[in-house]
Every structure is written in C-alpha cells, then in structure tokens.
Amino acid sequence: MSHVTTHVLDTATGRPAVDVSVTLSTAEGSAIATGSTDTDGRISALGPDALPPGHYRLAFDTGAWFGEAPHFFPVVTIDFILGSAAHLHVPLLLSPFAYSTYRGS
Numbered sequence: 001m002s003h004v005t006t007h008v009l010d011t012a013t014g015r016p017a018v019d020v021s022v023t024l025s026t027a028e029g030s031a032i033a034t035g036s037t038d039t040d041g042r043i044s045a046l047g048p049d050a051l052p053p054g055h056y057r058l059a060f061d062t063g064a065w066f067g068e069a070p071h072f073f074p075v076v077t078i079d080f081i082l083g084s085a086a087h088l089h090v091p092l093l094l095s096p097f098a099y100s101t102y103r104g105s
C-alpha cells in the first residue's frame with residue numbers, strides 16, 4: 001500500500017467518483033505519482049510505500065471528471081503535512097459546487 005491513499009465520493013449522487021485523475025506532488029510542484037480512482041472511488045497505489053515527512057499536495061482533476069456538466073472547481077488541490085504516520089488517507093467529498101476533506105484513517 002502507498003504511504004498516501006485517497007478516495008473520492010460524489011456527494012451529489014452518494015456514489016464513488018470513478019476515473020478521477022489524481023496527482024501526488026511535493027508542495028513545490030514536483031510530481032511523485034499519478035493515478036485514477038477505481039470503481040470504488042479509491043486509489044490505494046499512489047506513490048511509494050514510504051515518503052519522508054514534509055509538505056505534500058494532492059491535485060484532483062475534477063474538471064475533466066465533471067466534463068460538460070456544470071461545476072465550479074476545475075481542480076481541487078489539497079495541501080497536507082505528512083508527519084511520521086505509517087499511512088495517511090486523504091478523502092475528498094465532492095459535489096459540483098462544493099467539496100470537503102478530512103484526515104482519514
């Protein structure tokens with residue numbers, strides 16, 4: 001399992017968001033890994049098994065996922081601090097005009 005994992009839930013439908021492209025990068029913008037959500041809206045293989053503590057970023061390509069449907073956020077970017085945790089899960093709760101996140105387990 002990757003050190004950092006994520007999942008995306010479409011809160012407008014209550015269903016997983018399938019095929020959302022996600023990039024894990026350093027805070028400075030150097031890409032570490034990319035992936036797309038599976039049929040359960042999850043990415044469990046996003047980057048290495050271990051990352052050094054630091055400031056990282058997940059960028060979700062929500063504009064491509066929403067396509068022609070009305071939406072407000074073309075990209076959702078979540079910056080976070082990775083400490084000494086063995087694993088960090090960063091979920092995204094998404095609708096066309098709002099989003100929320102939290103530190104998962």
